[in-house]
Amino acid sequence: MIDPFGRAITYLRVSVTDRCDLRCVYCMAEEMTFLPKAQLLTLEELDRLCAVFIGLGVRKIRITGGEPLVRRDVMTLFARLGARIGVPNGMGLDELTVTTNGSRLAQHAEALYAAGVRRVNVSLDTLSAERFTAITRRGRIAQTLDGIFAAQAAGLAVKINTVALRGVNEDEFDGLVAWCGEHGFDLCLIETMPMGDIDGDRTDQYLPLSMVRSRLKRRWTLEPTGYRTGGPARYYEVAETGGRIGFITPMTHNFCESCNRVRLTCTGTLFMCLGQEDAADLRGVLRAGASDSELEAAVREAIARKPRGHDFVIDRRDDRPAIGRHMSVTGG
Ligand code: SAM
Ligand code: SF4
Numbered sequence: 001m002i003d004p005f006g007r008a009i010t011y012l013r014v015s016v017t018d019r020c021d022l023r024c025v026y027c028m029a030e031e032m033t034f035l036p037k038a039q040l041l042t043l044e045e046l047d048r049l050c051a052v053f054i055g056l057g058v059r060k061i062r063i064t065g066g067e068p069l070v071r072r073d074v075m076t077l078f079a080r081l082g083a084r085i086g087v088p089n090g091m092g093l094d095e096l097t098v099t100t101n102g103s104r105l106a107q108h109a110e111a112l113y114a115a116g117v118r119r120v121n122v123s124l125d126t127l128s129a130e131r132f133t134a135i136t137r138r139g140r141i142a143q144t145l146d147g148i149f150a151a152q153a154a155g156l157a158v159k160i161n162t163v164a165l166r167g168v169n170e171d172e173f174d175g176l177v178a179w180c181g182e183h184g185f186d187l188c189l190i191e192t193m194p195m196g197d198i199d200g201d202r203t204d205q206y207l208p209l210s211m212v213r214s215r216l217k218r219r220w221t222l223e224p225t226g227y228r229t230g231g232p233a234r235y236y237e238v239a240e241t242g243g244r245i246g247f248i249t250p251m252t253h254n255f256c257e258s259c260n261r262v263r264l265t266c267t268g269t270l271f272m273c274l275g276q277e278d279a280a281d282l283r284g285v286l287r288a289g290a291s292d293s294e295l296e297a298a299v300r301e302a303i304a305r306k307p308r309g310h311d312f313v314i315d316r317r318d319d320r321p322a323i324g325r326h327m328s329v330t331g332g
Pocket of ligand 2: 021
């Protein structure tokens, strides 16, 4: 699949639920209304759509959410997709990954490895127990840390995703670099994106990573690397620890020119760009009894509309989100 700007679409992110056991302040409001279950694709429907995308050239799938590991029986989806890893003749996946808050990772780490997952991204914005509970509005850090170490013990490479929050965790990045270096985890810092209502003013939370990077350089030697995971992160090697640190900077740097991905929500809506409203309803096509080739045609038609890039701007005079849906709907 090649989009109108010549970009090959090889990466599909799949949100398997909009629900979550946490309520991170930058992601959700305290009171959230989640979708009725009937609107969600079944795990079989998700698997069928994934197969269509693989047939069209997708080589990497990331399962996300909401919190993917709270969806009942989600391991059956991992097992089915994992069985497609390495299938020859252009009909298989190269990689299956997951982004999780880690709260249920301890239970599922071994099954993820058995399904063929080799890398997990775990969101962790602080190493302080009190701050963790404040940021997530209800989580316990011990549960996430147990999950992280269980993943490592199961043989999964761990990348820690940290959202940079002004006045909240900006004094912790040195500590996180050291901690990740000590345990052999990659670290990826993310700028907040203006998506969905969150009961608060986002412009207060926004911290440009250009500033974070220059502060980190006072203590650490950051050597640029050519390492890419096919994503928007720019990676450096931390000479003192041998670890890697990535920066995802949607607000201060536009990474759209090399975008290789599209996102499928748990209701079967295909978003061609995280930062645009245009979408295609694949659930309607699927539930109307479409054949595989009709589904393929619907996907191709959507890819032909993939926009050049996002329009995120932090508008300091206006606290309305740039994109009305929450990150937990599209899948971060
Ligand atoms: N629940 C899982 C988790 O937290 O990893 C997966 C879904 S979560 C939406 C995926 C990632 O998006 C997390 O790393 C989270 O920190 C990030 N995220 C959520 N809302 C965001 C926002 N408004 N701006 C930037 N990153 C955000
Ligand atoms: Fe849940 Fe992940 Fe959003 Fe936090 S960032 S509320 S863990 S979906």
